[in-house]
Amino acid sequence: MTDRTFYENLDAIDPLEPLRAEFHLPVDAIYLNGNSLGVMPLAAPVRAKHVMLQEWADDLTASWNKAQWSTLPLQLGNKIAPLAGVGPDEIVVCDSTSVNLYKVLYTAMDIMRRRAPEKRRIVSEKNSAPTDLYIAQTLCTQFGMTLDLVDSDTLHAAIDDHLAILLLTHVNYQTGAVHNMADLTARAHLHGALAVWDVCHSVGAIPIEFGRSDADFAVGCTYAYLNGGPGAPAFVWVHPRHVDQIAQPLAGWMGHAAPLAFDQQYQPAAGILRYLCGTPAILSMSVLESGLDVFHKAQGYGGMTEIHKKAQTLTSLFIQLVEKECAGSGLRLLSPRDPEQRASLVSLTHPSAAHAIIQALRARGVIGAYREPDILRFGFAPLYTRYTDVWDAVMQLKSVLTTLS
Numbered sequence: 001m002t003d004r005t006f007y008e009n010l011d012a013i014d015p016l017e018p019l020r021a022e023f024h025l026p027v028d029a030i031y032l033n034g035n036s037l038g039v040m041p042l043a044a045p046v047r048a049k050h051v052m053l054q055e056w057a058d059d060l061t062a063s064w065n066k067a068q069w070s071t072l073p074l075q076l077g078n079k080i081a082p083l084a085g086v087g088p089d090e091i092v093v094c095d096s097t098s099v100n101l102y103k104v105l106y107t108a109m110d111i112m113r114r115r116a117p118e119k120r121r122i123v124s125e126k127n128s129a130p131t132d133l134y135i136a137q138t139l140c141t142q143f144g145m146t147l148d149l150v151d152s153d154t155l156h157a158a159i160d161d162h163l164a165i166l167l168l169t170h171v172n173y174q175t176g177a178v179h180n181m182a183d184l185t186a187r188a189h190l191h192g193a194l195a196v197w198d199v200c201h202s203v204g205a206i207p208i209e210f211g212r213s214d215a216d217f218a219v220g221c222t223y224a225y226l227n228g229g230p231g232a233p234a235f236v237w238v239h240p241r242h243v244d245q246i247a248q249p250l251a252g253w254m255g256h257a258a259p260l261a262f263d264q265q266y267q268p269a270a271g272i273l274r275y276l277c278g279t280p281a282i283l284s285m286s287v288l289e290s291g292l293d294v295f296h297k298a299q300g301y302g303g304m305t306e307i308h309k310k311a312q313t314l315t316s317l318f319i320q321l322v323e324k325e326c327a328g329s330g331l332r333l334l335s336p337r338d339p340e341q342r343a344s345l346v347s348l349t350h351p352s353a354a355h356a357i358i359q360a361l362r363a364r365g366v367i368g369a370y371r372e373p374d375i376l377r378f379g380f381a382p383l384y385t386r387y388t389d390v391w392d393a394v395m396q397l398k399s400v401l402t403t404l405s
C-alpha cells in the first residue's frame, strides 16, 4: 500500500466498479461526502424529465393511476426492503426523517403509556443527530417522560427496568461507529422496553436487518447512500406486531383506509400505509427510484455483501494511509479502528486546524466535511468511490498539512 499502483490494482479487480458508470460524478474532484448527499444517478434527470413532460404536463391527474403515482410510496418502500432485511409492504417512503421519527416515537410512547405507565425514561446517545433529540425532547414534554443522553460505552448499563424506549442512530453521524442493533434491541426487550432506530447513516452502506434484529420501529433518509437527491423523502418501518395495533399521530388523508372515499371520519389504513400523511412528493420520489434501481442492479455484483466489504476496505486503507503519511500532524482517529464497528465513514480530529484543513482540501478538489468543534469527516460511498481516491485524497491531505505547519 505504499504507492498508487496498489490502489490502481484494487480498482481493477473491484467487482462494484461497473456501477460507478451509473452516476454523474463531479469533474476534477474526489467526493468524500456521499454520507451527507449522495451523487446523482444518470437515470435521475431522464426520469425527472419524463415525469415532468409526460406524466405531469400531458397526463395530469390520469397519472395517479396510469403512471402509478398513487402506489409509489409503497413501491419505493419495497425497493428499500432488501437493504433493510424486511419483507414486502413493510416500509413506506414519505415525509422527512424528522417527521417520521415524530410518528414512530409518538406511537412507541403511546404503547408504553398503556403497557407500563410507570416507565418514563427514554435513553439515547449523547452525540446523536440533533434533530432526533429535538423530536424526542418535544415528545417527552408531551408525554411527561424524560430523555437521558448517555455515552455509547454506558449504553448497556443504561438499559434497565426503568427504560421505556431506547432511541438510537444505528451509525453515529459524527464518528461512523455502528451499534449492534440485535444485541441492544434484545437487551431493551429483556427489560420490557421498545427500540426505535434511525438508520440514516447505515442504509445502503452496511447491511441492516430490522427483522432479524427484532427492532420495533425504524426511520431513515434516502438522500445519502441511497442517492435519492437533495431533500428526497425518507422512509419508515414498523414491526408487523405493532403496525395495526395503534394509529400514528399525524392522521392525514393519505394514511386513511380509503383516501378517495372522502370520509369525514378517520379510519387508518391497514399496515404501513397508515404512516402516510399527505400527498406524496411525486417528483422527488420518482428521482429517488433511480437511486434505488442502482442498488437493485448491485445485486448482480454481490449486493450489500460486496458493498459492505468495500466500505470496510476503503475506510481501513484510508486510516492506515493517514496514520502513515500524516504521522505527527496532530490528526487523531475518532472513528472505531475495528472495521466491524465502523460504517462507511472515517472521522479524524485536529486540535487547531480541522476547519482550515477541510477548506484547503476543498480548494484542491477533495470534498470532505467539517463538524464542530474539531472533526474532519470523510465518507466513502462504496458504489462510486475508487481505491485510488483514497490514495489521492491522503496525498492531498499530507500536502495540505505540510503547508499549514
Ligand SMILES: Cc1ncc(COP(=O)(O)O)c(C=O)c1O
Residues within 6 Å of the ligand: 096, 097, 098, 099, 129, 131, 132, 169, 173, 198, 200, 201, 221, 234
Ligand atoms: C442521523 C440523522 N437523522 C436524521 C437526520 C435529518 O433528517 P431529515 O432532514 O430527513 O429530517 C439527519 C440529517 O443529516 C441525520 O444525520
